[in-house]
Amino acid sequence: MEIVKSSIWSIDQFDGVTTGRYRVIRVFEEIPCLVLFYLEKEKGLSRPIAIGLDKFKNGIKKNLILEAQYTLPYHLLRAEEEIDKSHLKIRDENYELIKDIANNGEFIFDYATKSRVPTLAKYAKEKGKDRKSIARLLDTYWRYGQDKNALLPAYQYSGGAGQQRTVSEKALGAPKTSRTLAVKRSTIFIVTDTDKENIHKALKKHHLKPGGKNLVETRKELLREYYAAEVKRAKALGEAPYVPSYKQVREWKSKLFTKNEITEKSSTERDYLLSKRELLGDTKQKWPVPGSCFEIDATVADVHIVSSFGKQYVLGRPTIYSIVDRASGLIVGLNVSLDFASWRAARQALANAFLPKASYCKEFGIIIQETDWPAAHTPLRLMCDNGEMIGLAPQKLVVPLTELQLSPPYRPDFKAMVERRFGLLNDEMIHKLLGTTRGGKVVRGDRDPRKDAIYTLNEFTALLIDAVLELNRSIYNSLATSSSLLIEKNLSPTPLNFWKAHIAEHKHALKLADSSEVISRLYPPAKASMTRDGIEYNNMYYSCDRVVQGKLASIARTNGQWQLDARVNENTTNYIYVRFDKNDVFTKCNLLGKSKMMKDLPMHEPEFVMDWLDKNHEENPISVESIDSKVIRTNIEKNAKTRAKNDDLTPTEKVKNTRERRKIEIEKTANKIEDNSVSSPQEKSISNTESNPSSIVYLPRRKR
Known part of the structure; x- marks a missing residue:
């Protein structure tokens, strides 16, 4: 079991340690020991404690120490662009006060093992702050994940939002004001x-x-x-x-x-079930250990793809984003999309790198265990281009999770690992597919590769994931000489074995990422609507237990729909993440049955359908037949009005004896079978036809 920085553990009556949840804030390999921070103390300051690494592992074996979860406050789960500038300023000022000691190993060890630490008082004096002020900032920094954003001000706890005020003799709210001085308003009533x-x-x-x-x-x-x-x-x-x-x-x-109580109590059970309930039915030397540096880059795939809704619609070549660990060569993140190289596509790849991979692979029909692709961490630094990653957005969003380093222009050798992985993917898989451009090596007169395109985006992504897993299991001789661990453990020199071996020995620079933080900050933000049919996004409908239990769809049907903040994984339409309240974390909502046509598709496919509909509306504003129909209807209406105008009957005469006229009209127009004993029906029909060609011919009756 991995023991990594910032991971959460639950300790139960172990070796005199207070029962509760703890965060790992430092692992010392030389001593060996690790420093834990107690998370259960809501008020007052807590100090970290040190515990032997072997003793800690023994507690894990005895099930006295278990992995746990710790939910961050909602104000830490916001995208950088959603944070007020004044809050960012406070965060940066607080971080400047403690950055020199917050991650200092010597200070952390002394602070955890000694009752008196003069270093803290001396440091506070140098910064011109009180010792307790520095201690409070350290407490907050360690409690909320050793992240710069942990020092954002928690103003959501100020003012007693959502709480009832204590009744006093003074009225709450603004006083009543008079429009003119001549009128005196009444006293405000204080509700007890x-x-x-x-x-x-x-x-x-x-x-x-x-x-x-x-x-x-x-x-x-x-x-x-x-x-x-x-x-x-x-x-x-x-x-x-x-x-x-x-x-x-x-x-x-x-x-x-509550809103739902108001709806239910104001309606009968039948009326509520009929009209007001929810409608959810149908429903290597410099970088020796993993995590020292990740490389990210994008390339346009050398293959054309087609739409899932029509193989005749060629969509062009998709963009591949890949993230590779520089030390091990392990591909830790992947994203395939129709977006060009941009921050929008890059943030999807980063989210994929920082989150577990088993669920991602399952979306494309590939079943793996977490140990088959164990990368779900943030690195010490991220090497990237100075193109889409040089902008302000990535600086705001990614820097709190890791450090950005920009490579010089026209120097792909600064990202040699990720560039080489693109070449390997081309050689092993992409250039063998139908519709491939073979890297532009097309001889004049050759067949247009777009005409041979047969793979959809999902199918191409599934093939690419399988190729990535194979590359992670491939043998690279250079790995055997870069670390002695593989030889000591008698493991094949593959990126996957290199990664696992160093993690097991705590020789890495990785940091465990909080999934809710990654989702809220890296997945593209969007707006969804709570409607009577569920949560609507891009003409697709989603739901979750929160919607069902809170009867939110019923509330939307009765009181009107409202907007919700959402985060979208553009690789799939099967789910989105929605925040129902500003104080909540993002909740996963799954696609409803009524939108099943869009199931297991990337997010660009619904946009293709909407473009197709717009195109049809533009090409056919009205039908040609409707023009002739309009003329026919106009003529019929004109003749009827002319006939009515020439009619001399009074209104009373028009409606008089309606039944008799109706009976006469039926006898004139309907077929009538008569029993004639003089002549047979055949003879009568022949004679009538000869005398009157327009007369009705009666068919012979069946003998009884």
């Missing part, structure tokens, strides 16, 4: 616990029931039942009664009852 109970009873009795009274009438009933004496007293004295206002009754309605 008794008043809340009275309002609750009145709303439940008169308003929140099938066919209940509106809120204005309900307030009148409230005053008649509970404030009659006050109304009479004020009338006798000629002043305004001291009673709850309409606005107060309306506000306390939303506080005393």
Whole structure:
């Protein structure tokens, strides 16, 4: 089991250590020991503790120490562009105060093992700050993942948002103001616990029931039942009664009852199930250890692909983003999309590198174990181009997770590992596919490769993932001479074995990434809508347990839809991540059955369908046949109006004897079978036909 920096562990009555969750803030290989930080203490300061590495591993074997999870506060799970500039300034100022000691191994060890640490007081004096101020910043920094963003101000806890204020003698809110000085407004009513109970009873009795009274009438009933004496007293004295206002009754309605309670109580069960419930049915030398440096780069694949909805629609060549660990050569991240090399596509590749891979491979029909592709960490630094990665957006979003290093222009050798992986993928797989351009090596007169394209984006991605897994298992002789661990453990010199061996011996520079933080900060932000049919995004509908249990679709149907912040994985339409409240983390929502046509497709396919529909509307604004139909309808209407105008009958004569006229009309126009004993039906039909060619010919009757 991996013991990496920033991982969370739950300790239960082990060797005198307080029971609770701890974060690993440092692993010392020389001693050997690791330093843990206690996470359960909400108030007051905590100090890290040191524990022997062998003792810690022994606790894991005895199941006294288990892996755990720790949810970060919501204000740390926001994208950089969503954070207020003033908050960023406070964060940077706080980080400047502690950056010299927060990751200093000698100080961390002394702080964890000694009761008095003069270094801290001396450091605080140099910074011109109180020792406790520095200690509080260190506490926050270690508690929330040793990340720069951990020092963002937590203003969501200020002001008592969402809490009921304590009743006092002074009225809450703005006072009543008069438009003119000639009129004096009444005193603001202070709502007590008794008043809340009275309002609750009145709303439940008169308003929140099938066919209940509106809120204005309900307030009148409230005053008649509970404030009659006050109304009479004020009338006798000629002043305004001291009673709850309409606005107060309306506000306390939303506080005393949830939206769904209001909907359910105001409807009968049948009406609720029929009209108001949710509709979810149908529903190497310088970089010796893994994590020292990752390389990221993009290339246009040497193959053309087609649309999933029509193999005749060629979509061009996709863009491949690859991330490779420089020490081991392991491909740790991958993304294939129709976007050109851009920050939008790069952030998808980074999210893939920082998150587990088993679920990603499963989306493309490839079943693996986490140990088959164990890369799900952030590196010490990230080497990238000065193209799409030199902009402000990647600096804001990625730097808090890792450090960016830009390669010089026109120097691909600075990213030799990732560039070589592109060459290997071309040689091993891409240049053997139908529709390949073979790197532009096309002889004049050769067949256009676009005409041979047969693979969809999902199929090409699945082939690419399989090729990546094979490259990670391939033998590279250079790995055997770069580290003695592979020889000591008698392992083949493959990138995968190199990675695992160094992780097991804690010889790496990797940091465990929090999945919720990666999703909220790296997946492209989008806007979804909560509707009666579920969560709508790009004309597709999603849902999750939160929607069902909270009956949010029913609320949207009754009270109108609203927008939600979302994060989108552009590799699949099967799910999106949605934040239902500004204080919540992002929740995974799965595709509903009503959008099953879009299942197991990349996000660009729904956009293709929408473009196809727009094209059809532009080409066919109206049908040609409708033009002739309009002329026919106009002529018929004109003739009918002319006939009616020449009719001399009165309205009474028109409607008189309707039944008799109807019967006569039927006899004139309908077929009639008669029983004629003189002549046979055949003879009668022949004679009638000869005498009157336009007469009706009756068929022979069947003998009974």
